Amino acid sequence: MSFAFRASARTLAKAAPTASPIRQLTASIQKRTMHVQSIPMWTGSHDNYAYVVIDEKTKDAMVVDPANPPEVLPVLKELVDSGKINFKGIINTHHHRDHAGGNAELLGQYPGIPVIGGKDCDKVTTTPKHNETFPIGEGIQVRAIHTPCHTQDSICFYMEDGAERVVFTGDTLFIAGCGRFFEGTAEEMHEALSRLSKLPKETKVYPGHEYTKSNIKFGRSVIDTVWMQKLEKFCDENAETQGKFTIEDELRHNVFMKVEEPEIKQVTGKTDKIEVMQTLRDMKNSFKG
Numbered sequence: 540m541s542f543a544f545r546a547s548a549r550t551l552a553k554a555a556p557t558a559s560p561i562r563q564l565t566a567s568i569q570k571r572t573m574h575v576q577s578i579p580m581w582t583g584s585h586d587n588y589a590y591v592v593i594d595e596k597t598k599d600a601m602v603v604d605p606a607n608p609p610e611v612l613p614v615l616k617e618l619v620d621s622g623k624i625n626f627k628g629i630i631n632t633h634h635h636r637d638h639a640g641g642n643a644e645l646l647g648q649y650p651g652i653p654v655i656g657g658k659d660c661d662k663v664t665t666t667p668k669h670n671e672t673f674p675i676g677e678g679i680q681v682r683a684i685h686t687p688c689h690t691q692d693s694i695c696f697y698m699e700d701g702a703e704r705v706v707f708t709g710d711t712l713f714i715a716g717c718g719r720f721f722e723g724t725a726e727e728m729h730e731a732l733s734r735l736s737k738l739p740k741e742t743k744v745y746p747g748h749e750y751t752k753s754n755i756k757f758g759r760s761v762i763d764t765v766w767m768q769k770l771e772k773f774c775d776e777n778a779e780t781q782g783k784f785t786i787e788d789e790l791r792h793n794v795f796m797k798v799e800e801p802e803i804k805q806v807t808g809k810t811d812k813i814e815v816m817q818t819l820r821d822m823k824n825s826f827k828g
């Protein structure tokens with residue numbers, strides 16, 4: 540079997556320079572079919588994001604964390620009524636009201652749609668297992684990454700099509716920060732961020748809140764690098780940072796993903812990575828930027 544595979548791979552490689560249909564096929568497989576539309580939910584004191592993820596080929600779409608219906612429903616309604624999307628479901632990153640609190644009202648408008656999320660989310664119909672996958676339309680493959688800590692039901696959703704890779708991280712990973720350990724431990728947050736750090740480096744990060752400006756202020760108070768200075772400059776010039784940074788960027792400018800680095804150990808006065816994580820979180824909780 541493996542010999543046959545090697546032989547056919549050799550044949551393909553030999554044939555490739557003259558076999559343009561193969562190259563055309565590869566190009567069409569890699570073509571982007573995923574579109575992410577952000578819905579900032581910024582009325583009052585809120586700073587959350589909902590996201591509509593659309594498979595452009597079939598127009599099938601799901602909405603991530605549509606917590607505030609007065610801001611989400613008009614956008615959804617316009618997309619559905621104009622035929623731009625087929626609304627196929629709600630995805631929740633965790634059960635907190637500022638993420639899953641809009642489910643009942645959306646179901647009132649769109650009865651019977653599935654609610655995919657952690658076990659404690661309001662009206663949840665499906666909780667995927669760790670690493671379980673499901674599609675959106677024909678082009679997008681979604682993988683659930685369990686990241687218990689901020690809440691025990693926290694799930695990050697990694698999505699890819701031919702060429703595009705994104706991850707919706709709720710309140711687990713923020714740009715340059717991480718969520719509070721409300722229902723978990725420093726060890727669990729370290730494991731959660733380790734899981735995310737193993738995603739393809741070019742994966743774009745879409746967090747649940749716009750906290751980047753204060754996160755980078757805290758980060759620079761811990762260690763100051765050119766990567767952090769670059770991010771702060773970006774925040775000075777842009778109100779929104781979601782989808783603008785990758786997992787590779789997070790490994791550079793997010794102190795919570797650098798708990799094994801000597802400089803951070805020195806600042807926290809700890810040597811064990813879990814104790815470094817806990818100390819960083821305590822420092823952030825009392826940080827007055």
Ligand SMILES: [Zn+2]
Pocket residue numbers: 633635689710
């Ligand atoms: Zn939360």
